Amino acid sequence: MTKSILAAGTFIALLAASSSAQAICVTQFSDQLYGVNKANDGGIYHVRQIGNDVWWSGDSADQRVRNVFHGQIKGNILTGGWLDVPLTDHEFPTNAGQVTLEISADHDSFKKLNSPTGPHAASWRGMLSCPDTD
DSSP: OHHHHHHHHHHHHHHHHHHHHHHTOOOTTTTSOEEEEEETTSOEEEEEEETTEEEEEEEOTTSSEEEEEEEEEETTEEEEEEEEEESSSSOSOOOEEEEEEEEOTTSSEEEEOSOSSOOSOOEEEEEEOOOOOO
């Protein structure tokens, strides 16, 4: 019984330590847009930057629409095209257009600038930006 309690306590301590380490890690990608971002409308976006190109795939908070994007960065401005991809049986019309975003200096967030079209969200903030190191 004592060994089981000790083992459970050790497991919980290791789990807490690993969770804390992941939340504060610094990676080689800290100067790029990379990882999971949460939008101000509740959507979750998976973002990847390679060079000056950025791609994302985002799901609405209600999981009914997926949004895909590809764009290019110049300085701290990201400009590109987006497309809504309905995940249900054509329940929503597919919207598409161009959007311009401003990237924060720490690359942990970005916000929509005055764009004639764009996803419903207006701002995004990194939730987890620690990539695999394999």
